[in-house]
Amino acid sequence: xxxxxxxxxxxxxxxxxxxxxxxxxxxxxxxxxxxxxxxxxxxxxxxxxxxxxxxxxxxxxxxxxxxxxxxxxxxxxxxxxxxxxxxxxxxxxxxxxxxxxxxxxxxxxxxxxxxxxxxxxxxxxxxxxxxxxxxxxxxxxxxxxxxxxxxxxxxxxxxxxxxxxxxxxxxxxxxxxxxxxxxxxxxxxxxxxxxxxxxxxxxxxxxxxxxxxxxxxxxxxx
Amino acid sequence: xxxxxxxxxxxxxxxxxxxxxxxxxxxxxxxxxxxxxxxxxxxxxxxxxxxxxxxxxxxxxxxxxxxxxxxxxxxxxxxxxxxxxxxxxxxxxxxxxxxxxxxxxxxxxxxxxxxxxxxxxxxxxxxxxxxxxxxxxxxxxxxxxxxxxxxxxxxxxxxxxxxxxxxxxxxxxxxxxxxxxxxxxxxxxxxxxxxxxxxxxxxxxxxxxxxxxxxxxxxxxxxxxxxxxxxxxxxxxxxxxxxx
Numbered sequence: 001x002x003x004x005x006x007x008x009x010x011x012x013x014x015x016x017x018x019x020x021x022x023x024x025x026x027x028x029x030x031x032x033x034x035x036x037x038x039x040x041x042x043x044x045x046x047x048x049x050x051x052x053x054x055x056x057x058x059x060x061x062x063x064x065x066x067x068x069x070x071x072x073x074x075x076x077x078x079x080x081x082x083x084x085x086x087x088x089x090x091x092x093x094x095x096x097x098x099x100x101x102x103x104x105x106x107x108x109x110x111x112x113x114x115x116x117x118x119x120x121x122x123x124x125x126x127x128x129x130x131x132x133x134x135x136x137x138x139x140x141x142x143x144x145x146x147x148x149x150x151x152x153x154x155x156x157x158x159x160x161x162x163x164x165x166x167x168x169x170x171x172x173x174x175x176x177x178x179x180x181x182x183x184x185x186x187x188x189x190x191x192x193x194x195x196x197x198x199x200x201x202x203x204x205x206x207x208x209x210x211x212x213x214x215x216x217x218x219x220x221x222x
Numbered sequence: 223x224x225x226x227x228x229x230x231x232x233x234x235x236x237x238x239x240x241x242x243x244x245x246x247x248x249x250x251x252x253x254x255x256x257x258x259x260x261x262x263x264x265x266x267x268x269x270x271x272x273x274x275x276x277x278x279x280x281x282x283x284x285x286x287x288x289x290x291x292x293x294x295x296x297x298x299x300x301x302x303x304x305x306x307x308x309x310x311x312x313x314x315x316x317x318x319x320x321x322x323x324x325x326x327x328x329x330x331x332x333x334x335x336x337x338x339x340x341x342x343x344x345x346x347x348x349x350x351x352x353x354x355x356x357x358x359x360x361x362x363x364x365x366x367x368x369x370x371x372x373x374x375x376x377x378x379x380x381x382x383x384x385x386x387x388x389x390x391x392x393x394x395x396x397x398x399x400x401x402x403x404x405x406x407x408x409x410x411x412x413x414x415x416x417x418x419x420x421x422x423x424x425x426x427x428x429x430x431x432x433x434x435x436x437x438x439x440x441x442x443x444x445x446x447x448x449x450x451x452x453x454x455x456x457x458x459x460x461x462x463x464x465x466x
Contacts, residue, residue, distance in 0.1 A: 147385055151365065151378045161368050165382060168357045168389075171350075212385045219302065219377035 003088045004096045011100030015069070022108045025062045029109055032058040033116045044121040051120035052130050052181035056174055058116070059109045059134055063141040064163050066105040070097060070146065071153040071217070080153070080221070090218065095210040098139075098146050106138030129184030129191065133198060137177040140202040143209030144169045150213035154220055173201050229307045231448045238445045245438040252431035259424035276334040278424060281409075282432035283327040287355060288390055289436065290320020294362075295387040298380035308444070310376030311451075313383065314366055315443035319436060321359035328352060339403060347396035348404035351389060358386045372451055 015022060036054045037047055047054075074080040083093050113134050117127040148166035155161065179194035228234050260278040267274035294316050300309030331349070332342045343349065362379055369375035397406045408416045415422060 147381070151382055152368075154374070155368055159368075161364055164357075164364055165361045168354045168361065169386065171354055208385075212381055215302070216378060216381040219381065220374055 007096045008100050015104035022104045025066045025105045026108045026112045029058045029062040048121040051122040053178050055130050056178050067145040067149045070149040075153050090214040091210045094213045102142040110134045126185045129181040133177045133180045137173050140173045140205040143205040146209045146213040150216035238441045249434040249438050256428040256431040264424045278428045280330040282429040283323045287324030290316050294383045298383040301380040311444050311447045317363050319439050324356045344403050346402040347400035348402050351393040351396050
């Protein structure tokens with residue numbers, strides 16, 4: 001238990017101090033959300049209708065790009081082997097790393113989302129819904145991304161492999177996250193219906209992601 | 223010949239070489255019968271006319287696209303749990319074949335949708351989940367090609383295959399769980415099939431033909447993969463000997 005807490009603290013300290021951490025993810029999120037109105041045009045009605053989708057896509061892409069910070073650095077300097085050989089179960093160690101990753105990458109995205117919602121002319125109900133669904137959905141994105149990062153850990157030129165592997169698995173989270181955000185603003189579907197499914201997806205991925213990632217690490221690093 | 227006896231690649235190759243000619247003949251015969259039944263015996267649909275006959279290619283390819291991933295999942299279990307030596311060969315060989323059948327399903331479905339639904343594509347649950355299946359096939363093929371050592375690639379691909387297998391029940395039940403433009407299940411239902419026998423029989427014959435085609439292609443692909451790995455090992459040995 002202490003080993004897990006130490007791992008969590010170490011990962012968070014590394015994420016905050018080493019460059020390319022939390023702020024880089026938020027910066028990418030900001031840039032993506034700024035780019036979309038350049039492409040779509042300044043029509044505020046269109047932006048407010050597609051706003052939740054744009055915010056969700058930006059958060060998804062920002063989470064994807066931050067994934068290589070999960071295991072690559074530890075693999076390079078050998079600490080991943082130490083974690084594998086340690087007494088703590090690998091699944092829990094991986095879950096601790098995922099928690100640290102979410103706290104330093106996912107949570108800043110959630111905090112930045114309301115501000116970016118103003119750029120997209122979102123109604124207050126929509127901003128609240130997007131922030132809440134991102135709060136619930138970003139752990140799912142982290143845990144699903146965990147699997148892709150673990151599969152590609154030993155690759156030097158992984159390139160776009162991790163996004164190609166992870167994106168199909170995150171499609172349900174994206175669909176229900178945007179559906180819940182839209183349901184809070186319009187439509188006959190109540191917010192609770194897609195939101196409950198989103199919560200279920202997060203709970204399932206928080207349990208299954210570390211197991212699959214640990215299996216991938218164990219099998220991929222002999 | 224038990225599964226454990228087939229673990230020897232040379233014995234597997236020998237068996238495959240003996241069986242393949244028969245499989246090729248059986249596939250050709252099944253296709254001849256199935257195509258004859260589909261094109262000349264099955265009646266036109268009262269609404270769609272002859273367009274309905276795209277179904278005889280579209281539905282079996284859909285079934286085989288999903289069967290391919292199911293076969294890969296069982297092979298993945300064989301790799302990770304039972305460490306069967308040829309399980310990863312089976313998994314690697316099935317991926318491009320399954321991807322091809324899924325692509326045939328998507329393309330024929332799109333061509334069928336244009337005259338009947340009025341659109342080449344719609345983002346309903348069935349089409350979207352089959353498209354995701356196709357992307358997953360491409361992803362696992364990419365993973366195989368990116369990791370160089372075959373046995374490490376095998377284990378990584380096995381984990382990815384098992385995680386992505388969650389898509390299979392989603393595809394099967396998508397027409398029940400969601401309101402889709404794609405028609406609901408009419409063959410594999412708990413309360414029996416709802417297709418009239420004159421169309422159901424050609425469909426089942428075509429399904430058998432497609433399955434035989436899959437098995438034929440899969441066995442030859444497995445044989446090729448075993449030979450390819452032998453060539454790779456020989457090349458590595460020769461490079462090591464040249465360096466020594």
